[in-house]
Amino acid sequence: xxxxxxxxxKEFLLIIRDIHAVTVLFIMPAVFIMIMSLAMRDLFELHxxxxxxxxxxxxxxxxxxxxxxxxxEDLRTFRFHFIEKDTATDKVKEKMLSGDYKFALIIEENFxxxxxxxxxxxxxxxxxxxxxxxxxxxxxLVLKSALEGKLAKLRxxxxxxxxxxxxxxxxxxxxxxxxxxxxxxxxxxxxxxGQYFKVPSAVQQSVPAWLVFxxxxxxxxxxxxxxxxxxxxxxxxxxxxxxxxxxxxxxxxVPYLLINAIQVAIMIAIGVYVVPLCGxxxxxxxxxxxxxxxxxxxxxxxxxxxxxxxxxxxxxTEQATTIGGVLNIIFGALGGLMVPKFVMPxxxxxxxxxxxxxxxxxxxxxxxxxxxxxxxxxxxxxxxxIFGIVMLTLTVILLRRQREV
Amino acid sequence: MREAAIHGEPLIEIKHLYKSYDKKPxxxxxxxxxxxxxxxxxxxxxxxxxTTLISILTGxxxxxxxxxxxxxxxxxxxLKSILSKCSYVPQTLAFYPxxxxxENLEYFGALWGLKGKKLKERMEFCIDKGSMQAFVNKRVDKxxxxxxxxxxxxxxxxxxxxxxxxxxxxxxxxxxSRNYILETxxxxxxxxxxxxxxxxxxxxxxxxxSDDIAVIDEGKIVLHDDKQSILIRADAVLISVEQxxxxxxxxxxQIDGIQVxxxxxxxxxxxxxxxxxxxxxxxxxxxxxxxxxxxxxHRTLEELFLKLTNIRLRDED
Numbered sequence: 001x002x003x004x005x006x007x008x009x010k011e012f013l014l015i016i017r018d019i020h021a022v023t024v025l026f027i028m029p030a031v032f033i034m035i036m037s038l039a040m041r042d043l044f045e046l047h048x049x050x051x052x053x054x055x056x057x058x059x060x061x062x063x064x065x066x067x068x069x070x071x072x073e074d075l076r077t078f079r080f081h082f083i084e085k086d087t088a089t090d091k092v093k094e095k096m097l098s099g100d101y102k103f104a105l106i107i108e109e110n111f112x113x114x115x116x117x118x119x120x121x122x123x124x125x126x127x128x129x130x131x132x133x134x135x136x137x138x139x140x141l142v143l144k145s146a147l148e149g150k151l152a153k154l155r156x157x158x159x160x161x162x163x164x165x166x167x168x169x170x171x172x173x174x175x176x177x178x179x180x181x182x183x184x185x186x187x188x189x190x191x192x193x194g195q196y197f198k199v200p201s202a203v204q205q206s207v208p209a210w211l212v213f214x215x216x217x218x219x220x221x222x223x224x225x226x227x228x229x230x231x232x233x234x235x236x237x238x239x240x241x242x243x244x245x246x247x248x249x250x251x252x253x254v255p256y257l258l259i260n261a262i263q264v265a266i267m268i269a270i271g272v273y274v275v276p277l278c279g280x281x282x283x284x285x286x287x288x289x290x291x292x293x294x295x296x297x298x299x300x301x302x303x304x305x306x307x308x309x310x311x312x313x314x315x316x317t318e319q320a321t322t323i324g325g326v327l328n329i330i331f332g333a334l335g336g337l338m339v340p341k342f343v344m345p346x347x348x349x350x351x352x353x354x355x356x357x358x359x360x361x362x363x364x365x366x367x368x369x370x371x372x373x374x375x376x377x378x379x380x381x382x383x384x385x386i387f388g389i390v391m392l393t394l395t396v397i398l399l400r401r402q403r404e405v
Numbered sequence: 406m407r408e409a410a411i412h413g414e415p416l417i418e419i420k421h422l423y424k425s426y427d428k429k430p431x432x433x434x435x436x437x438x439x440x441x442x443x444x445x446x447x448x449x450x451x452x453x454x455x456t457t458l459i460s461i462l463t464g465x466x467x468x469x470x471x472x473x474x475x476x477x478x479x480x481x482x483x484l485k486s487i488l489s490k491c492s493y494v495p496q497t498l499a500f501y502p503x504x505x506x507x508e509n510l511e512y513f514g515a516l517w518g519l520k521g522k523k524l525k526e527r528m529e530f531c532i533d534k535g536s537m538q539a540f541v542n543k544r545v546d547k548x549x550x551x552x553x554x555x556x557x558x559x560x561x562x563x564x565x566x567x568x569x570x571x572x573x574x575x576x577x578x579x580x581x582s583r584n585y586i587l588e589t590x591x592x593x594x595x596x597x598x599x600x601x602x603x604x605x606x607x608x609x610x611x612x613x614x615s616d617d618i619a620v621i622d623e624g625k626i627v628l629h630d631d632k633q634s635i636l637i638r639a640d641a642v643l644i645s646v647e648q649x650x651x652x653x654x655x656x657x658x659q660i661d662g663i664q665v666x667x668x669x670x671x672x673x674x675x676x677x678x679x680x681x682x683x684x685x686x687x688x689x690x691x692x693x694x695x696x697x698x699x700x701x702x703h704r705t706l707e708e709l710f711l712k713l714t715n716i717r718l719r720d721e722d
Contacts (some may be wrong), residue, residue, distance in 0.1 A: 004516035010504065015543075017503040233497035237560075240463035240493035240570075241516055242485055 004254065011255030014225055021221035026229065029214030036206040037280040038397040052143055055096050055104040056080040057087050060126075062112020064154060069107075069151045080105070089128075096130060101145055104130040109404060114184050115151075115158050119323050127151065200340070203283045207271035208364030209337040212357050214267070215260050216303040216328045222252060223311035223320030245396065253304055262290075262302035286366075288373040295363035298381035298388075301355050305391035312398045359383050415569065416441035416600050417462070422471035424457055424624075431457045433624040435471070439617070444601040446615030446632075448710055454624040455604045456496070459570050462602070463493040475568070492566035496573040496604075498553050499560075502546035506537050507546060510563065510705025516525050517564040523657050527563050534589055535559035558586055562593065571592065571603045575610060584680070587614050608710060612636070620710060641671040642678075644685065645698040653692035660684045 015021045058065050072078055083095060089106065093286045096104040106128040108114075110121025127147060131140055160167070160177050167174055229235045239247060271283030286292070307324065314320035332338055335355030342351060363380040366372030414620045415438040422435040432454045434526065439445045462473065464484050473639050474481040475487045500509045510528045519527055528619070530543050535555040540548065545556060549690045558574055571590065575583045591614060592601050605611050611618060618635050620628040641664075649657075649667050657665045664671040672681050 002520045003515050003518070006512050010512045012500065014501060014503050109549070228502075231497070233495035233499040234501070235498040236460070236463075237466050237493060237496050237513075238516070239465045239562075240488060240491070241513070242464075242488045329553060395465060 003322070007251045008255045008258065011225070011233050011252075011404065012259075014084035015221050018221060018224065019375050021224065024217045024220045025214055025259065026266060028217070029263065029267055030270055032210040032213070033267060034275065034278065036210065037271070037275045040202040040280055041280055047278050052078045052100055052103065052139065054078050054080050054143070055092065055099065055101040056107070057085060057092055057104070058082065058107045058108050058111075059085050059109040060111035061109065062116075062170050064115040064158070066109045068111070068115075068150055068154050070144060071154070077149075089130075091353045093130060096132070102132045102139070105147070106130070115262060116236060117155075117156050117158070117162070132225075139294040148275045171276050173223060190359035192198040200365060201281050203271050203275050203280050204369050205340055207267055208361050208368060209340075210334075210361040211264060211267040212299055212335075212364065213328065213332050214263055215299050215336050215360070216306065216331065217324070218256050218260060218300075218303050219307035219310050219328065220321060220322030221259075222256060222304065222307040223314060223324060226252065226311035226395075227310070227314060227320060229315050232389065245399070249308065249392070249396070252308060253301075255299065256304045257300050260303065261296065264296045276323040284368060286368050286371050287372075288367055288376075291367045291372060291377045293363075294374055295360065295367065295377040295384075298363070298377075299360035302360075302384040302391070304390035305395070306356075308392045309395045309398070311400070312395050329357045329359075334358070336361060356384055356387050359387075408512040416476055418472075418474045419458075419462075420472045421472065422458075422461070423469045424454075424461060424466075424566060425469055426515050431624050432468075432691065433462075435621070435624070435626055435631060437619055439602060441476075441599045441600055442594070442615040444590065444603055444614055445620045446611035447602060447604040447621060448606075448611055448618060449604070449621035453621045455488040455621055456572055458621065459493065459572055459602065459604065463491060463570055463688075464488050465493075467615070486609075488565070489628055490567040491570065492564055492568070493570045494558055494561035494572065494574055496576060498557050500545060500556060504546060505534075505544055506532070506548075509556065510560060513560045514563045517656045527565065530565075531559040531562050534593070535563055536585065549579075549582075551585075554578045554582060554586060555589075558589065565597065566599060568600045568602070571601060573604055575605065575607065577681065583610070587722065590614055641673045642682070643700045644670045644672065644696060645700075646670065646689070647695045647697060650692060651695050653688060653694055656688045657685060660688075 008265075015025070021073070041069065056069070058069065069080060073080065080097075081101070083092070087095070092104050095101070108121070108124070108126050108128065110119075111126040111287060112126050113119035113122045114123075114124065114126035128225050129147065157178055160174055164174055229238075234400070235248070243251075268283065268285065273282075277281040306327070310320050310324045310327070314323055332355075334352055335341075335358030336344065336349075337354045337357055341358070343347050359380040363384075365376040366376045366380070370376070417437075417439040419435055419437045422432050423430070424432040432672060435454070435458065447455050447458070457466070460609065461468045464487070466482075474626075475483075475530050476486055476490070480487060499547070501512070504512070505671070509529070510531055511524065514524045514527055532538055537552070537555060537559065540552060545553065554575065554577070558571070561569060561571070569590075575586050576591070578586070587610060590601060590603065601616060612632070615632050618628070618630050619626055646668060654665055654667060657663065657670060660681055662673045662675055662677050664686060670684060670685055672678060688694070
């Protein structure tokens with residue numbers, strides 16, 4: 001136990017005094033998570049919909065227009081940019097062109113009257129949509145349908161409210177009637193492989209992706225230490241001190257498992273606490289701590305095993321850094337870390353399954369996104385562990401041949 | 406060449422040791438014994454097999470055949486027990502440059518199973534022996550070459566070894582540090598009765614520090630004797646002759662105080678020098694041996710080494 005503590009202490013000191021290792025293991029993923037969570041925010045959050053900026057003028061003074069705009073914004077598809085209510089239509093057109101808006105929505109002053117079917121202008125059109133002719137028909141339809149849908153719902157609700165007394169006399173629940181007009185269509189995305197797929201937010205994609213990526217970058221400090229130990233004769237010294245091959249490998253495995261665990265904690269904390277401070281959405285963690293620990297440990301084990309193999313193959317730290325870096329980038333690109341799997345074509349999604357980073361990423365997404373538990377991440381964890389065992393076996397065979405351990 | 410220990414009880418005994426790498430023989434029928442409490446200087450050119458021999462003795466690599474016993478224990482069967490009494494200081498600086506001297510000592514001490522007060526005591530002993538008090542808390546990558554060498558040696562003393570293997574412990578250091586290291590090795594040997602196996606390219610170091618000397622070349626021990634005998638042999642007259650017949654060699658071997666090879670005769674410059682010279686020339690006359698050359702005066706260990714290994718020194722570092 002005491003030996004293990006000193007081994008841990010040694011490895012930690014070596015890492016915190018190695019600026020390159022600290023950069024690669026902690027700073028690089030933290031920066032990536034921040035940048036990607038913020039930069040890709042809109043892309044991820046508007047996946048399956050269209051991000052549409054709409055210049056808006058609300059000339060209505062009633063409450064119904066406010067409710068209407070809120071209902072539109074709740075769709076999280078449109079972003080309204082309001083200008084003064086008394087802006088003339090020509091001015092609106094000017095602003096639309098100068099501000100590069102594709103749409104402008106004028107909510108006429110009769111909007112509330114129209115919805116409530118009473119007052120001045122109750123039979124006149126309450127909305128005017130100005131459209132840039134460059135906008136494709138599908139996008140126009142998306143906005144037009146949304147406007148019509150929300151307006152119709154608003155009018156239905158107002159109608160229900162108007163005949164509220166009659167409904168009460170007839171014993172009909174007003175709320176139920178209103179709810180019946182909600183969209184009857186339930187949307188689920190079907191992911192290749194058959195499971196229902198929920199699209200991650202930018203932070204839900206970025207944190208596990210860059211976390212897995214950085215965990216595999218453990219190859220840099222491991223190979224630095226290992227190759228130095230070999231080159232400087234420290235391995236020989238350790239061998240002559242009766243330190244077994246098993247202890248030597250565990251001496252690398254255990255400290256770096258802990259270092260990976262610290263990475264997991266820090267990157268999750270960044271996703272939960274720091275990204276929202278910068279305007280992104282917060283990472284949601286799911287409910288299964290056991291599942292999170294299992295998948296994190298499995299990713300860590302496989303990353304360390306790959307790192308040990310690379311450290312054994314490479315003769316110099318430069319070689320190890322190059323081999324490890326290139327391999328990680330290929331694993332990452334292939335495994336859906338850099339480009340999310342759900343935007344890949346089918347054959348690329350099949351290829352992605354070859355990358356252990358993909359197994360890790362999917363495991364973390366099971367926990368963060370799909371509220372999965374231990375049983376959900378078990379298959380991916382087992383794949384990672386088997387992969388790690390194969391890598392470790394190759395490492396031991398190689399080291400035996402090299403007569404160095 | 407003598408195969409058994411000259412003085413004292415043999416601690417390490419190596420018999421018919423063979424080792425090959427990829428079918429290339431590196432050690433060929435090595436026979437050597439090391440006396441308990443002695444310092445054995447192991448000389449040899451690069452690639453002679455010194456490091457391989459030490460690596461086998463320290464359990465880093467396995468031998469192909471032959472037997473090695475250490476303190477009566479068989480190396481193959483009792484490796485763990487043997488290694489617990491040994492320490493190996495490699496030629497390379499085998500520690501962690503990003504750690505301080507103290508952190509390095511603490512780590513290696515813990516690996517030896519030391520802890521608490523015992524670990525502290527051994528660390529203090531090593532710091533003292535390496536004279537490292539002033540820089541014990543400095544990171545090792547800031548050390549000079551001499552300081553690094555002293556730390557390398559100090560780490561080797563952590564387990565208070567019965568046998569200390571030192572592979573070129575003074576490579577790349579200044580004169581002061583070299584002297585300090587040699588003094589320390591001598592002190593450790595005297596005070597702790599540590600048996601030391603010491604390899605070096607520096608003849609003067611070997612001459613200064615060793616009790617016994619073995620010369621290894623192309624995987625074979627070509628000379629093994631106590632230092633005094635070797636130095637006496639060095640202080641001799643070397644008579645080079647044309648190849649002698651067996652009868653001449655046999656007759657010359659009757660004369661005390663000379664050493665005979667087929668093409669040379671060493672006559673020690675001792676009290677019987679004149680008498681021995683007369684005897685040698687009498688044999689030459691009888692067997693019609695033709696003298697090619699005679700060199701008088703003091704021969705250094707280096708000259709002897711060069712003659713034995715038939716090469717020039719290739720690496721002075």
